Amino acid sequence: MSPRTAIGLVLAGGLVTALLWQRTAGFSAFTYETWRRVEVAREPVAVSDWRLQDAQGDFVRLSDWRDETLLVGFIYTSCPSVCVAIGSRYQQLQRTLQANPSTDVHLLSISIDPARDTPEHLAEYRRRHAGLQSSWTVARPADAQVLGDMIRETGLRVIPDQLGGFSHSESLHWIRDGQLLRISDWRDPELEKMITDGG
Amino acid sequence: MAAEPWRGAARTILLAVSVAGLFPPVAALFEASMRSHLLVQMPLLAFCGGYWVYRSPPLKRWLERVDPSGYIALVVGSGWFIYWMLPISLDLATFDPGIRLLKIVTVPVCVGAALTWSWLRLGPIGRGVMLLEGWAILGRLGWVYLISPVQLCSNYLIDDQQRTGSLLLGAALISAVGIALWAVFGPFRKPHRTEQE
Numbered sequence: 001m002s003p004r005t006a007i008g009l010v011l012a013g014g015l016v017t018a019l020l021w022q023r024t025a026g027f028s029a030f031t032y033e034t035w036r037r038v039e040v041a042r043e044p045v046a047v048s049d050w051r052l053q054d055a056q057g058d059f060v061r062l063s064d065w066r067d068e069t070l071l072v073g074f075i076y077t078s079c080p081s082v083c084v085a086i087g088s089r090y091q092q093l094q095r096t097l098q099a100n101p102s103t104d105v106h107l108l109s110i111s112i113d114p115a116r117d118t119p120e121h122l123a124e125y126r127r128r129h130a131g132l133q134s135s136w137t138v139a140r141p142a143d144a145q146v147l148g149d150m151i152r153e154t155g156l157r158v159i160p161d162q163l164g165g166f167s168h169s170e171s172l173h174w175i176r177d178g179q180l181l182r183i184s185d186w187r188d189p190e191l192e193k194m195i196t197d198g199g
Numbered sequence: 200m201a202a203e204p205w206r207g208a209a210r211t212i213l214l215a216v217s218v219a220g221l222f223p224p225v226a227a228l229f230e231a232s233m234r235s236h237l238l239v240q241m242p243l244l245a246f247c248g249g250y251w252v253y254r255s256p257p258l259k260r261w262l263e264r265v266d267p268s269g270y271i272a273l274v275v276g277s278g279w280f281i282y283w284m285l286p287i288s289l290d291l292a293t294f295d296p297g298i299r300l301l302k303i304v305t306v307p308v309c310v311g312a313a314l315t316w317s318w319l320r321l322g323p324i325g326r327g328v329m330l331l332e333g334w335a336i337l338g339r340l341g342w343v344y345l346i347s348p349v350q351l352c353s354n355y356l357i358d359d360q361q362r363t364g365s366l367l368l369g370a371a372l373i374s375a376v377g378i379a380l381w382a383v384f385g386p387f388r389k390p391h392r393t394e395q396e
Contacts, residue, residue, distance in 0.1 A: 005266070005268050005270060015278075016275060019282060023282060030286060030351075034287075
């Protein structure tokens with residue numbers, strides 16, 4: 001092997017490794033969902049002041065929870081699988097919130113199917129999971145524009161499945177003062193600890 | 200060259216189909232399912248690059264000068280091959296126009312052309328290693344896609360993912376059996392035999 005080939009090989013190998021390193025955030029993220037988590041953890045993302053309609057039919061904005069950390073999960077109420085599991089998880093987290101009244105975390109479930117998820121459906125979803133209005137808001141985006149903003153700003157992926165529903169990101173989003181600070185897995189056993197630490 | 204106008208036409212059609220993958224209606228068609236994205240568009244793009252190497256004497260002359268052994272092309276080709284097999288790259292290519300452009304450019308050039316060049320330059324052992332490693336990658340990836348209980352691509356549903364996994368395993372198996380048959384029964388010649396005789 002000529003020295004030129006050897007140098008070429010080293011360069012090519014280095015470049016290819018750097019490329020894969022960059023794409024996978026240091027060989028830690030091989031799927032889009034994990035990559036999104038790593039990216040947000042590295043640098044928080046600004047989100048706009050989403051206008052939402054809650055289960056009582058009232059219009060609210062993210063800035064209404066100014067001094068609180070929001071734990072935002074995206075759901076749709078006719079979802080047969082993961083949204084039920086996320087609902088149960090929120091039910092557990094709500095117990096943690098009740099046990100630690102000084103914590104400033106608020107649970108927020110936002111529907112990605114605003115056309116079908118009327119306030120009545122949203123209220124029914126929360127009832128199904130024994131949700132309390134004081135610590136858990138279930139809402140839908142006020143209009144299609146807000147839904148688009150939410151998806152664009154958080155990098156959420158929502159695709160229709162073959163059953164008339166959606167396949168969507170299952171992650172939970174920590175938002176405070178218009179900043180998306182962290183994205184967690186809903187199965188993460190550390191969530192309780194993060195809540196008692198104030199997000 | 201002029202005696203074979205179909206070659207020019209074939210080149211134009213290949214180029215047109217590749218570049219068309221940049222534009223939303225065609226992109227949507229190719230990227231609609233994981234199967235067509237990974238098993239139709241990617242091989243088509245890679246084939247374009249390989250065809251380019253075969254049919255372009257100036258490119259061959261340049262490669263001959265830059266990488267006479269084919270080793271550099273092998274490293275570059277394998278690296279980009281792995282890159283485009285990652286679920287995240289597949290996902291980003293469906294909604295990030297920059298990554299889509301990267302796909303249309305690098306799959307033909309850095310995967311198709313590079314691997315074709317190294318194939319042309321490598322001896323039988325090198326080619327054997329390339330084939331084995333290719334099957335291994337297809338097999339591993341196919342297996343992961345087939346058995347993973349979670350959806351790995353945000354843009355593709357899990358049943359699409361499982362079907363893609365089976366197809367990848369099938370492709371690895373069929374090509375392995377085909378090449379094994381060819382090696383045993385085909386016109387397999389030892390290199391340099393004519394020189395020795």
